[in-house]
Amino acid sequence: MSVQFARSGPGCDTGRGNVNEQPPTDAAIKVELRRLGAWKREKLPDTPSGRSLARNLKVSPTTVSEWLRGNRVPQSCHVLLALISFIRVEAQRRSLLETAVGDGDGQPVAQLLDNQRWRDLYEKDSLRRSQLGSAAAEGWQARAFLEAQTHRTPRSVERDPRHPVRSWTARQLGVHAAISGGPALAPDEDFVLPTFVPRPHDRALRDLLSAAVEHGESKLVLVRGDSCTGKTRSAFEAVREVVPDWDLVRFGEAESLQAALELNNIRPRTVLWLDTGHHYLYGAIGESIAAALRNLLDQGDDLVFILLTLWREDDHILTSAPRPGQEDTHLQARSLLAQANRIIVPPDFSNEMNAVRQISTSDTSLSQALAADTSAITQTLAAGPALLDHYNNPAGEQGFHGRALITAAIDARRLGVNGPLPLEFLRVAAPGYLTDSQRAEADPESWFTAALAYAELPIKRVVSALHPLPSAAGMGPAPGVVGLADYLEQHERSVRRLICPPATFWTAARDHLATPDVRRLARAAAARGRFRYAASLYCSVADHGDPTVLGLVGQIREAVGEIADAERLYQRAANDGYPVAMIRLALLYEKAGNGSSAELLYAHASRAGNIGATMRLAQLRERQRDLADAERLYAQAAASGNSRAMIRLGRIREQQDDANGAEKWYRKAMHAGGADIILRMAQKWERGGDWTSAERLYSLAADCGAAYASVLWARLRHRKGDLAGAEHLYRQAADAGSTGALVHLGQMNEKTEDWSTAEQLYQQAADGGNVGALLHLARLRRKNGDRAGSETFCRKAADAGEPQGLILLARACEKRGDRAGAESMYKEAAERGGATALFRIARLRNRDGDDASAALLYQQAADTGNTAALVRLGRLMERAGDRTRAEHMFRQACDGGDSNGVTEFMRVRMNSDQPLTYGLEPDGTPSAPW
Numbered sequence: 031m032s033v034q035f036a037r038s039g040p041g042c043d044t045g046r047g048n049v050n051e052q053p054p055t056d057a058a059i060k061v062e063l064r065r066l067g068a069w070k071r072e073k074l075p076d077t078p079s080g081r082s083l084a085r086n087l088k089v090s091p092t093t094v095s096e097w098l099r100g101n102r103v104p105q106s107c108h109v110l111l112a113l114i115s116f117i118r119v120e121a122q123r124r125s126l127l128e129t130a131v132g133d134g135d136g137q138p139v140a141q142l143l144d145n146q147r148w149r150d151l152y153e154k155d156s157l158r159r160s161q162l163g164s165a166a167a168e169g170w171q172a173r174a175f176l177e178a179q180t181h182r183t184p185r186s187v188e189r190d191p192r193h194p195v196r197s198w199t200a201r202q203l204g205v206h207a208a209i210s211g212g213p214a215l216a217p218d219e220d221f222v223l224p225t226f227v228p229r230p231h232d233r234a235l236r237d238l239l240s241a242a243v244e245h246g247e248s249k250l251v252l253v254r255g256d257s258c259t260g261k262t263r264s265a266f267e268a269v270r271e272v273v274p275d276w277d278l279v280r281f282g283e284a285e286s287l288q289a290a291l292e293l294n295n296i297r298p299r300t301v302l303w304l305d306t307g308h309h310y311l312y313g314a315i316g317e318s319i320a321a322a323l324r325n326l327l328d329q330g331d332d333l334v335f336i337l338l339t340l341w342r343e344d345d346h347i348l349t350s351a352p353r354p355g356q357e358d359t360h361l362q363a364r365s366l367l368a369q370a371n372r373i374i375v376p377p378d379f380s381n382e383m384n385a386v387r388q389i390s391t392s393d394t395s396l397s398q399a400l401a402a403d404t405s406a407i408t409q410t411l412a413a414g415p416a417l418l419d420h421y422n423n424p425a426g427e428q429g430f431h432g433r434a435l436i437t438a439a440i441d442a443r444r445l446g447v448n449g450p451l452p453l454e455f456l457r458v459a460a461p462g463y464l465t466d467s468q469r470a471e472a473d474p475e476s477w478f479t480a481a482l483a484y485a486e487l488p489i490k491r492v493v494s495a496l497h498p499l500p501s502a503a504g505m506g507p508a509p510g511v512v513g514l515a516d517y518l519e520q521h522e523r524s525v526r527r528l529i530c531p532p533a534t535f536w537t538a539a540r541d542h543l544a545t546p547d548v549r550r551l552a553r554a555a556a557a558r559g560r561f562r563y564a565a566s567l568y569c570s571v572a573d574h575g576d577p578t579v580l581g582l583v584g585q586i587r588e589a590v591g592e593i594a595d596a597e598r599l600y601q602r603a604a605n606d607g608y609p610v611a612m613i614r615l616a617l618l619y620e621k622a623g624n625g626s627s628a629e630l631l632y633a634h635a636s637r638a639g640n641i642g643a644t645m646r647l648a649q650l651r652e653r654q655r656d657l658a659d660a661e662r663l664y665a666q667a668a669a670s671g672n673s674r675a676m677i678r679l680g681r682i683r684e685q686q687d688d689a690n691g692a693e694k695w696y697r698k699a700m701h702a703g704g705a706d707i708i709l710r711m712a713q714k715w716e717r718g719g720d721w722t723s724a725e726r727l728y729s730l731a732a733d734c735g736a737a738y739a740s741v742l743w744a745r746l747r748h749r750k751g752d753l754a755g756a757e758h759l760y761r762q763a764a765d766a767g768s769t770g771a772l773v774h775l776g777q778m779n780e781k782t783e784d785w786s787t788a789e790q791l792y793q794q795a796a797d798g799g800n801v802g803a804l805l806h807l808a809r810l811r812r813k814n815g816d817r818a819g820s821e822t823f824c825r826k827a828a829d830a831g832e833p834q835g836l837i838l839l840a841r842a843c844e845k846r847g848d849r850a851g852a853e854s855m856y857k858e859a860a861e862r863g864g865a866t867a868l869f870r871i872a873r874l875r876n877r878d879g880d881d882a883s884a885a886l887l888y889q890q891a892a893d894t895g896n897t898a899a900l901v902r903l904g905r906l907m908e909r910a911g912d913r914t915r916a917e918h919m920f921r922q923a924c925d926g927g928d929s930n931g932v933t934e935f936m937r938v939r940m941n942s943d944q945p946l947t948y949g950l951e952p953d954g955t956p957s958a959p960w
Contacts, residue, residue, distance in 0.1 A: 059151040060100040066142060067098030069131055070117060074124070078116050087112055103607075107152045107637070111145055118143040153637065155607075195301060196274040203280065204305040205262045206412040207492040208395045222492070224395035224411055227385050232264050235373045239272040239335065248327050250336045252307075252367065254345050255375030257520040258412040261339040262305050264375060269301055269337065276301055276335075282500060284315045291322035298332040306516065307338040311348055311363045312448055313546055320362035327369060338370070341520055378405040413490040414517040420489050421518060427468070431477050432484025434463035436495045438538075439485075439514045440522045441531045446550030447543060450499050450511035453482070455542035462532025486512075493517070525860070528894040536563035545574045552579070561586045577603060581611035593618065604631070609640035616646065625650070641667050645675060657682060668695075673704025677711070693730065700734040709739055716746055732759075737766035741774065753778070769800035776806060785814065801832045808838060817842070833859040837867055849874065866891075869899045881906055892919075897928035904934060913938065 084091040087109055096102040097113065104110040121127055127140040141147065201207070201221045208222045235253065242249045253261045269278065279296070280303040281287040287310055290296065302323075304310055310319050323336060340348075348363045379386055386407055390396035399410040409415060424433040438459035439451050457478050461469055485496040495515050498507035539551045552567035565586045568579040584599035597618055603611030616631035629650060635643030648663035661682060667675035680695035700708060712727035724746060731739030744759035757778060763771035776791035789810055795803035808823035821842055827835030840855030853874055859867035872887030885906050891899035904919030917938045923931025 059103055059148075059155040062100075062142075062148075062151060063097060063103070064100030065131065066114075066117070067100065069139070069142065070098060072132070073126060074117065074120055077120055083113065083116055086116060103152075103155060107149060110148055110152055114143055114145060114148050192277040192279040192297070192300065194274065195269050195276050195278045198278055198280075200263070200266055203262065203266050203278075203303060205266055206258060206408075208411040209398055209413055209490045209492060210395065222395055224399075225389050225393045226263065226267055227379065227382055227389060227396075227407075228267075229260075229264075229376065229379070229382055231373050231375055232267065235264060235268045236272055238371055238373070239268055242335070243273065243333075246333055248329075248332070248334050248336075250323070250327060250338065250366070250370045251373065252345070252370035253337070253339045253373045253375060254342060255339075256341060256377055257517040258409045258414045259375050259377050260408040261375050263408075264373070265303075265305075265337050265339065269335070273299075273301060273335070278303055280305070281310075284310045284319060288315055288319050288322070291319065291326065296326060296332070296334060298334065300334050302334065302336045304336065304338045307340045308344040308348075309448065311344075311360075311366075313550075317360070317362040320366040324362070324366050324369070343520075343523070379407045380405040409517070412517065413492045414521075417489045417493050417495060417515060417518055418521060420487070421495055421522075424484070427471060427477075428480040428484045430464065430468050431460065431472065431481035432487075432495075434460040435481050435485045436514075436518070437463045437526075438531075438535060439496060439512070440519060440526060441529075441535060442539070442543075442547075442551075443514055443519045444523045444526060445531070445554040447539075447547040448550075449544055449547055450508065451496075451514065452542050453510050453512060455538045456496075456512075458538035458542060459531075459535045462534030529890070530558045530560065530893070533563070536560065536567065540567050540570045545571055545576065549576070549579065552582070556582075556586060561590055577606045578608055580606075581608060581614055584611065584614060588614070588618070607638070609635035609638050609643055613640070613643050613646060616643075636663075641670055641672050641675075645672070645678075648675070648678065652678075652682070668698070671702050673699040673702040674707060676702060677704060677707055696727070696730055697734060700731060700736070705731055705734070705736045705739070709736070709742060712739075713742065721746060721750065732762070735766075737763045737768040737771070740766065741768055741771050744771070744774065748778075767798075769795040769798040769803065772798070773800060773803050773806060776803070780810070785810065796826075801827055801830045804830065805832065805834060805838070808835070828858075833867065837870070840867070840870065844874075866896065868894065869896050869902075872899065872902065876902065876906075881910070892922075895926070897923045897926035897931060900926070901928060901930045901934055904931075908938070 078086075080091045080094045083094045087094070093102070094113075097104060104113065118127075121139055121143060127138070127143070129139055131137045131139055131142050200223050205223065208224045210222060235251070238249070238251065241247075251265075253265050255261045269276070276299045277297060278301040279290070281290065287304070296302065310316060326332075326334065327336070345367070348360050349367050350360075351364070352358045383405060386396055386400065390400050395411060396407070399407050402410045402415070404410060406415075421433060421436055424430050435456045438456050442451060442455070442459075460478075460481065464472075482496070486494050486498075488494050493515055495518055496512040497515065499511055499513045500506075501508045536551070536555060539548060543551070548567050549571045552564045552571065555561075555567060556564035565583050568583045568586070571579045572583070580599045580603035584596040584603065587593075587599060588596035597615065600611045600615035600618065604615050612631045612635040616628040616635075619625070619628035619631070629647065632643045632647040632650065636647055644663055644667045648660045648667065651657075651660035651663060661679065664675045664679045664682070668679060676695045676699035680692040680699065683689075683691035683695060696708060708727055708731050712724045712731070715721075715727070716724035725743060728739050728743035728746065732743060740759045740763035744756040744763065747753075747759060748756040757775065760771045760775045760778070764775065772791045772795035776788040776795070779785075779788040779791065789807065792803045792806045792810065796807065804823045804827035808820045808827065811817075811823060812820035821839055824835040824838045824842075828839065829835075836855050836859035840852045840859065843849075843852035843855060853871055856867040856871045856874070860871065868887055868891035872884045872891060875884040875887060885903060888899040888903040888906070892903060900919045900923040904916040904923070907913075907919060908916035917935065920931050920935035920938060924935050
């Protein structure tokens with residue numbers, strides 16, 4: 031392998047050109063190359079000739095021609111400077127250096143051909159290209175969209191008009207309609223708004239807004255809670271009471287909000303109504319909006335309220351920092367939400383049921399909600415449970431086909447599709463969610479119409495699974511697209527989080543979704559091991575104008591062993607100036623033993639500003655024992671805040687017996703956010719038996735404020751038998767706020783049979799938000815014979831989002847012989863993401879003799895990685911006479927390391943006609959036959 035500097039188009043093995051607008055490419059260096067080429071063609075048309083330059087620079091004449099027409103840039107600075115030098119020598123020989131270039135700006139030829147000037151142009155261009163991160167494509171497309179819609183921008187803002195708060199209706203602002211009964215505050219007769227029942231968070235929200243008005247402070251208020259828990263209604267009632275005369279402006283789409291912010295179209299004393307905020311804060315447009323909202327808050331002169339509602343999981347995603355090495359896709363959103371005043375909406379009315387009962391005597395909607403015998407009043411009013419029943423229990427052919435459409439929509443939303451859902455996408459994706467018989471019996475002409483009618487059927491006249499979206503320009507619904515009910519979307523996110531969509535889903539996504547959505551789905555496919563679909567989706571993105579993904583396709587090719595294809599794709603992406611592709615290509619060169627080419631690529635990417643390349647180059651120098659240059663490069667990376675570089679500098683200092691210097695760099699790394707890396711290194715030393723070095727790092731990390739370091743240090747002391755030292759460190763971590771340390775202390779007290787102290791510690795950890803501590807309390811109560819107390823703690827853990835609590839409750843039901851109760855609990859645990867619950871339901875069905883249902887559930891459990899489910903499924907296959915599939919299941923379990931799978935596979939193979947073949951392990955023992 032060798033480094034090449036040929037450049038191809040961005041398409042991915044398809045031969046098609048770009049159909050979308052390309053990223054801007056007319057950098058200053060290309061403008062200057064065009065000037066140079068024009069001057070040379072006029073003044074030096076024959077000498078040096080294109081062929082002569084190509085021969086000396088070891089490229090093709092076409093490449094030289096492309097350079098001098100400004101279509102491409104040499105991929106190495108020294109090649110560019112060599113080109114300039116050859117032309118300069120001839121210009122000097124002909125005494126042209128002191129003449130003017132002749133294009134009107136009076137610049138002398140000597141300045142046009144100045145080496146330092148071209149070096150500066152090249153470095154600026156490299157830096158510009160290095161800063162085009164993976165989110166660049168979405169940014170280009172967003173800008174292209176806004177430019178294409180410039181004539182619509184004023185109407186987009188006008189379409190979301192500003193009116194006084196008091197003139198907006200609940201329906202207009204997105205409050206869910208309620209089931210029948212109750213007076214409607216809106217003029218629409220079919221929209222029912224039940225009487226408002228305030229809760230503590232409502233008072234907190236009103237107090238917050240009132241104080242902000244009194245002190246003249248702009249506020250970002252985040253009302254957070256699950257779908258259909260009353261977030262929007264709380265916000266609606268609060269602004270109507272506190273600021274009824276302010277303007278309120280709402281935005282139907284992220285683009286119109288972005289346009290309004292860019293036009294500085296937000297007046298003082300305005301409420302920005304951003305309901306379902308996840309529609310505004312994801313992707314490149316979301317980052318642009320978040321930055322503009324931060325700027326609006328920071329101005330401080332104009333009093334505004336930004337009222338945002340979010341689901342819990344979106345708040346967590348948008349505020350979580352990326353892991354080391356991950357792309358930071360939510361930097362602006364995280365910075366914005368750090369300023370938010372959070373109002374947490376509880377999931378139910380468990381503490382306000384008396385007030386609900388009193389008001390229900392005059393409100394038939396609340397009366398009907400109470401009849402459901404649940405404290406989840408808002409969900410019942412919004413027909414959420416009825417909608418779930420409509421989805422989960424379809425009837426007839428129309429119902430199953432409709433459910434397939436809805437499921438495709440759910441999968442699209444949970445895997446990253448933020449925009450409207452095209453009906454053609456759902457039509458093409460749906461067949462993969464049906465059985466063979468359901469597809470065979472469908473009428474090819476009418477199935478989709480009937481299925482869509484089922485999916486759009488109004489449930490209790492207030493909600494439907496799929497619903498029309500308003501037209502982006504004008505009245506009526508937008509043609510060819512639908513939205514998904516948010517209650518269904520959030521509920522099924524967790525239920526289907528471990529399930530991978532079928533092949534038709536990925537094909538439909540490639541052919542019928544917008545490019546930013548396709549890119550996110552490609553990432554989701556790769557994360558689930560669907561590499562072929564991921565590659566196809568990424569290639570579609572590349573064909574539509576985003577060559578950055580070619581490197582990602584290369585990684586997929588490399589992962590499946592197609593090294594030649596990977597190298598070709600990396601080369602094409604590297605030629606377009608993307609440093610990550612250069613690094614991947616350099617790694618391939620390293621593996622092939624071509625260190626010089628790898629070094630050249632690392633150096634090029636490093637000069638372009640890529641810190642990862644600087645780190646790789648430093649590691650090469652370190653392996654070559656050139657520690658001085660390695661330190662220089664690590665220091666260069668450390669200057670940009672790279673904690674890994676600081677740690678490497680600390681290691682070099684350790685090797686040089688400079689303990690003080692090592693500690694200085696380790697402390698810098700800790701303060702730069704490298705605590706996780708430091709602790710992983712300490713754990714590695716601990717596993718390797720170097721307990722002294724591990725303790726030194728644990729001590730350093732704890733001294734820098736990392737509470738978890740004290741926990742790890744305590745565990746090491748415990749392993750060494752120093753119980754007093756371990757207890758001291760656990761208490762130190764607990765005092766620093768570590769609830770995990772309290773759990774460890776509880777376990778130490780359990781071993782000494784101090785049950786009372788153990789329970790107190792577990793309870794303290796639980797009060798601090800440690801859900802696992804609730805399970806410890808449940809186990810402790812069960813051990814002491816308090817079954818009722820144990821089940822109470824299991825229920826608390828389940829309510830806090832821990833599915834294991836439900837699984838323990840279900841097991842208790844099983845032991846009592848409550849078969850129906852057990853299955854109900856297991857189902858609820860499975861819906862909340864408890865993967866082992868599927869296996870346990872299947873086992874119950876298996877015991878009941880329902881092999882068909884058990885097989886389906888075992889397969890679902892196996893898809894989540896449960897090898898025991900594979901064994902059970904294999905036994906069912908064998909019982910049904912399908913020995914081939916049974917053997918396949920047992921072998922899969924073997925590959926997953928399941929000992930029962932090994933036993934069953936050996937038994938089946940021993941009883942088959944196929945001979946067993948054994949190999950030998952390195953120590954001479956027989957290897958397994960698979």
